[in-house]
Amino acid sequence: MIDLAALTSLRAVATYGSVVAAAEALGFTPSAVSQQVKRLERQTGVLLLERVGRGVILTAQGRHLVDAGSRLLTDVEEVEAGLHSRAGTVGGRLRLTAFSTAVRGLVAPAVRDLRSVHPDLSLALTEHEPWDAIEMVATDRTDLSVVHRWGDLTIGIPEHLQAVSVTQDVADVVMPATHRLAGRCRVTPHDLVEEEWVATPEFTICRQWLHRMYAGTGRLPRVVHTSMEFDSHLALVRAGLGLALVPRLGRPPLGEDLVALAVHDPEPTREVLAVFRRSMAASPSLTAVLEALQHAA
Numbered sequence: 654m655i656d657l658a659a660l661t662s663l664r665a666v667a668t669y670g671s672v673v674a675a676a677e678a679l680g681f682t683p684s685a686v687s688q689q690v691k692r693l694e695r696q697t698g699v700l701l702l703e704r705v706g707r708g709v710i711l712t713a714q715g716r717h718l719v720d721a722g723s724r725l726l727t728d729v730e731e732v733e734a735g736l737h738s739r740a741g742t743v744g745g746r747l748r749l750t751a752f753s754t755a756v757r758g759l760v761a762p763a764v765r766d767l768r769s770v771h772p773d774l775s776l777a778l779t780e781h782e783p784w785d786a787i788e789m790v791a792t793d794r795t796d797l798s799v800v801h802r803w804g805d806l807t808i809g810i811p812e813h814l815q816a817v818s819v820t821q822d823v824a825d826v827v828m829p830a831t832h833r834l835a836g837r838c839r840v841t842p843h844d845l846v847e848e849e850w851v852a853t854p855e856f857t858i859c860r861q862w863l864h865r866m867y868a869g870t871g872r873l874p875r876v877v878h879t880s881m882e883f884d885s886h887l888a889l890v891r892a893g894l895g896l897a898l899v900p901r902l903g904r905p906p907l908g909e910d911l912v913a914l915a916v917h918d919p920e921p922t923r924e925v926l927a928v929f930r931r932s933m934a935a936s937p938s939l940t941a942v943l944e945a946l947q948h949a950a
Contacts, residue, residue, distance in 0.1 A: 655696055657729060659689040660722045663701060666690065667711055667719045668792050678794055693718075726793070727813075731932040743941045744773035750786045751778070751799035754883060755925060758903030759819070760799060763945040770945075774938055783808055783858060790814055790928050797942060801923045803862035815934060816926045817943060820950030822902040824862075824921040825913035827890050832912075839915040842870050849895040851878040851886045863898055866921060887911065925950070 665675035666686065676683040694701050701715035711719065751760045756778070764776055781789065783800035790798045791811050799819065802808050810816050826840060834840055846867075852874070853859040860876075867874050878889050883904065886897035891910055898921060899913070907913060927946055933939050 655722070655725075656689070656692060657726065659693040659696075660718070661726065662686045662689040663693055663711075663715065664719050664723060664726070664793070666702065666709070667716070668794070671708055727930070727932045730930070731935070733936075735935050741937060742773075743771045743937045745938055746775045746777060747797065747938050747942060748777045748779070748795040749797050749799070749942065750781050750789055750795040752783060752786070752801060753780055753881075754900055754903035755799045755801070756780055756903070759925070759946060759949050763942070763949040766949070767941065767945045771938075771941055774941065776942070787811075787814070787928055790930060793930070796933060797927060797929045797939060799946065800926050800928055801858065802926060803858055803921070803923045804865065804919065806858060806861055806865065808858070810928060813931055814928050815931050816928045819925045819927050819943075819946050820902075822900050822923050822925055824859075824898045824900040824916070824923070826896055826916055827887060827899045827907065827911055827913050828896045829890065829893055830910050830912050832896075834914065835912045837914055839917055841916065841918045842867050845874075845896065846870050846872045848875065849877045850874050851880065851889045851895045851897040852876045853881055854879050857881075859898070859900075862921060862923070866898075866916070866919060869918070 662675060662679065662681070665679050666672055669675045669678055672686050673683050676686045679686065690702055697714075697718065699714040700712050701718060702709045703712050749760065760778065764778070767774060767776065779795065781798075783802075786795070786798035786800050787808060787810060789795040791814060800808060801822065826845065828835055834844060850863065852863055863874050863876075877895055880886055880889070883897070883899050886899055887905070887907070889895060890897050900923065902925070927943055929939060
């Protein structure tokens with residue numbers, strides 16, 4: 654009989670590329686992961702890992718077992734979700750991943766409420782950008798990811814995953830209260846073509862949307878400062894170093910020295926989604942987290 658826990662460890666080695674990385678992802682020691690793989694080798698009677706230099710790689714038999722076994726683990730996950738659904742139990746451990754502003758403005762209040770309503774449910778939180786978070790759900794490194802999708806920009810959700818809308822979020826242009834446009838109620842990209850910007854890095858969805866927002870002007874935004882964190886954007890804007898496109902979700906109070914103006918034509922709107930594996934759809938714990946996120950929104 655194949656040990657499912659050992660099979661999970663072998664799949665983690667295949668996913669993360671080493672025993673050490675697999676152990677860190679699973680919350681085990683490297684020794685424990687190695688022992689589980691050796692137990693699986695004894696059970697199957699074939700070599701599953703082989704040493705290459707200081708690391709290991711999967712043998713052909715190991716790759717076959719991971720490919721076939723992943724379908725088995727998915728079936729088991731679906732069976733477990735169905736059992737908990739029949740019992741109506743909300744408990745156990747659920748891994749939740751979200752982007753930074755969702756952690757502040759959405760996940761934190763949702764988890765606070767969940768702890769009081771479902772004390773037997775334990776949540777492990779991590780913070781990642783949407784593309785990474787989706788890939789983590791797809792490869793069973795997390796159970797539920799909160800991601801965002803700007804306008805018609807695609808984020809690529811694999812077929813075995815399901816996405817549920819949580820809320821809509823809007824971004825405003827934040828500028829110093831002394832700026833020449835600060836007295837307006839709203840602006841268009843044409844009003845901003847000569848402005849300098851603080852923005853997220855090129856590879857991020859937010860930066861892509863800033864470029865898309867400028868499409869009708871025939872110009873590119875003049876990004877002079879780059880930072881991943883919107884709190885840093887606000888500090889740079891406050892210092893008079895540019896404007897920033899900052900979502901409302903998780904945004905702290907701006908104070909008297911900054912103003913936020915709505916943008917139209919187009920309006921910078923993003924949809925916040927919860928993404929999970931279809932095999933977990935019947936899980937009462939997953940449903941409880943989804944309801945808490947939607948309520949917090």
